[in-house]
Amino acid sequence: MPKFQLNRRRFLTAASLGISGMALSGCDAFDFLQDSDNGVRNVLEGANGLTYRAQRLLAGRASLAQEFSEADIRQSQRPNGVTAPDDDTYKGLLSNQFADWRLDVAGLVEKPLSLSREQLMAMPSRTQITRHDCVEGWSCIAKWTGVQMGLVLDAAVVKPNARYAVFHCLDTIERSLSGEVKYYGSIDLLDARHPQTILAYGMNGKALPVENGAPLRVRVERQLGYKMPKYVHRIELVDGLGAMGLGKGGYWEDRGYDWYGGI
Template identity: 50%
Template sequence: MTPCPVRPRLQIPRPQRRGFLTAAAGLLGVSALGGCDRFAASPTGQRALKAGENANLFVQRLLLTPASLAKEFPDSEISPWFKPNGTIEPPDRAYKALAAKGFEGFKLRVDGLVERPQDLSLSDLRALPARTQTTRHDCVEGWSAIGKWTGVPLSEVLQRAGLKPNARYIVFHCADTMEYAAGSDDEAAETEKTAAPGMESRPEGAENQASDSQPAAAEAPTDEGEEVQGTPVRYYESIDLTDAYHPQTILAYDLNGQALPVSNGAPLRLRVERQLGYKQAKYVMRIEVTEGLKGIGDGNGGYWEDRGYEWYAGI
């Protein structure tokens, strides 16, 4: 009998009791301050927030096993309309060209710390084992919606690629341009080297909103065809291997029995059901396997995390 492949395991340090209590106290202190932005922006505030985030991750992993499932609902409870918030249509010309042909030419790039880099079409992904789950999406703004998602478990894609021993994080690079960073042509060219395949061109003039309920960090030009100055900053997210191999973590291509609409993240949307909505990256074009998060964005693990949001965001 062929032995089952052993997936890499992320070693999570178990903090000492004193460290845990200190982190919890820091979290309570920050909560008591409410909307004190000045404190939150200070080095002390940032350390307290980070301690609270670490405590959240530790408690979640302590109370839940890696296989603990988020609640799944009967079809009778599916929301009549799944709110297409955030970016509703990426303005990039390359994305628009793919969407116009029903994503016929789409290829999901899987690279980084893998033994066998992959370029997978939607047909390739649909041919892999699939999972359907009816779950609740909880937005950081306070609203929720229930949808029926079908897609390929992320674990299937990672097993196909084969992770190297030092792999620790899975980074999702997306098609939606969030803002334009000032920089030299050399810096822009360097950024484009790391773009998802087919997404190297500049965005077409169009309104762009931020992903998952957040106000846009910057707007794309509103006049059709207007040239954009600066380097496109596209949405990205990341999770660790524990969540990557969770049975409910899927790359969804269908919503409520139909092909995923553009407004909800076509061609692929990450579903990681035990975390808040901004972790559910839309318009996934590339998956990069890494040892750490430094050097990607500002090094905090996600577009909104680079702007102060919690990385783990567990619920």
């Protein structure tokens, strides 16, 4: 009898995509899940917590996502989500090669920060070659360079009651009569301080391209692609997620996605 081997990454990916992710396929059959009082959605949201606990149990606090060699980079990094923000603020920053862009770190911190890209690049950097797994089913390997998010949090001196890092982005993901909604997301501080969680400003040995999130995107290598916001301009440390969007922890999470998104 052949030996059965359980691959943690495959198991968690299947759990995430197969349970809560089935609502993310873009199929009209699942439109009803956007109804906040729908019983099926409530079951799926309960599964989100199970995914989170399973990831923590199987992966532990400090386990690393697989890293690859440069020989494994066989194609350019496929962009996901918005690829060319048409927001006036973003276009103005881009026209000046992001010279006026700043990363603000605020909320539950002792020392709020406003960092230029040059200041971030002057901090100790980390380069890692990892695989990006999209909830749509594709993967891509690329080399990312940036500063470990933990170093930025240390510089800001996070207050003891902070539990989450919320990312505020420059790209508008939705427009309606009620106004513009810019992309937002969050991770807990355990993942924010993971050694492979970086604020990336470089990709494949060059400056981060616009379509991949310039001037700064988050890389959270143990999670799916939608957990890695692009065009980030502000990180807010908070003690809860209820005040953000619909209270589920991110733009897509507010629309039925798994908050943790672990792989």
